[in-house]
């Protein structure tokens with residue numbers, strides 16, 4: 001090989017991608033482990049993430065979302081706690097069963113070590129604070145179980161924090177207990193996630209937290225105007241804490257107008273979705289899986305395709321606002337019914353790096369976006 005070809009090979013997107021430590025801040029694959037019993041170490045025919053495709057896509061670290069669905073498991077109580085505990089056990093069991101592929105990680109140093117050994121770091125974040133059941137001591141309990149970030153609410157507000165997904169969230173920030181939870185997370189070294197939170201809750205959190213605040217899977221409201229996304233003022237405030245906005249891949253939150261179109265499609269497909277649910281003989285969780293299956297097929301047919309270029313538009317926007325040190329990635333794989341056409345699964349992650357390179361980002365910029373910025377934040381939040 002001549003030196004010229006060595007250089008060009010070393011600087012192509014795939015080589016840069018393979019050298020980088022790639023950290024995905026959010027995937028809902030955890031619920032597939034519990035509800036569908038999928039074997040994550042085989043190439044799965046459906047879904048967005050498994051170990052085989054993760055290796056192909058150069059993924060080094062995955063935050064598994066510990067998600068308690070409020071309609072099915074409530075906003076607290078024993079069922080919500082049990083639902084979270086089951087998912088944590090499933091992630092831990094996966095790493096224990098396949099130590100050649102996965103290792104449970106809780107620190108930035110763990111991620112670097114596991115990645116350099118050629119394995120995938122498995123980390124956990126609690127999505128929606130329902131599982132702490134309004135008890136401060138449960139924050140430490142989940143920290144001890146390995147959870148390293150938490151968002152105070154998902155699409156339904158808690159008594160102590162407003163969600164962007166319901167009406168009460170529009171005026172609800174954090175109450176006294178909510179402030180105490182954020183302080184406890186700071187004390188323990190658990191990262192504070194603002195994805196899904198209402199605007200008042202966001203502002204209360206950035207004022208309260210003494211450690212960097214992150215959004216694990218969000219977009220920019222200036223591009224895609226949905227309440228779930230962050231305004232420019234919010235992105236600036238979050239960056240001032242030293243935090244990172246991890247850009248979500250879900251078309252509804254990145255593509256202008258997609259959310260409105262989806263609402264129309266949801267109305268059109270209401271009866272086949274209901275039929276799939278009625279015909280499913282399993283429990284409520286399996287009925288939801290059946291509904292989502294129909295939604296996935298119909299969205300693919302009826303909604304316009306979105307590409308990685310749109311994800312990078314959000315990256316560009318954040319970089320223009322606050323610089324290169326405050327942006328990362330949070331796929332929401334296996335938690336959404338649509339993905340970009342050139343990012344169908346974790347195996348396609350190098351396409352994202354190719355687009356970043358095409359837009360003029362340097363290798364060190366790309367390292368930061370793909371995981372370096374989040375490793376910095378993890379290090380800062382960890383207790384000394």
Ligand SMILES: [Zn+2]
Nearest residue numbers: 127196217335
């Ligand atoms: Zn989410």
